[in-house]
Amino acid sequence: MKALRRYVTWLAREAKSIVRPDLVLRSIERQPAPQDLRAGVIYMVQGGGTPKWAIMRCPCGCGEKLQLSLNPIRRPRWMVHRDRLRRVSLHPSVRQTAGCFAHFWVRHGIIEWCHDSGSLPAEG
């Protein structure tokens, strides 16, 4: 039964990620204006064919603009991946170090909240 429940959970998640993902990827050439940022979209800003930034509204609902560097020589940097079904993943996780302290992963179009999301990051 446990295995079945796990399978059903997985199946529901797969279906949601395809039919109604939390986030979709949109490639653009220029930084979007703040008023053009829609919830549920990760904007990948490309310059000369090279991914530069991933920009999105904070999915916690605070509306903060998150700007993640995709530049391989900068730190921190993130990687955007799109799978066969065009579902977007981000690596590593995204953490707000001020404000709402949101902490989450984006995996196959779905937001996975970390347990410590919303609280001050522990020292270390």
Ligand SMILES: [Zn+2]
């Ligand atoms: Zn937030």
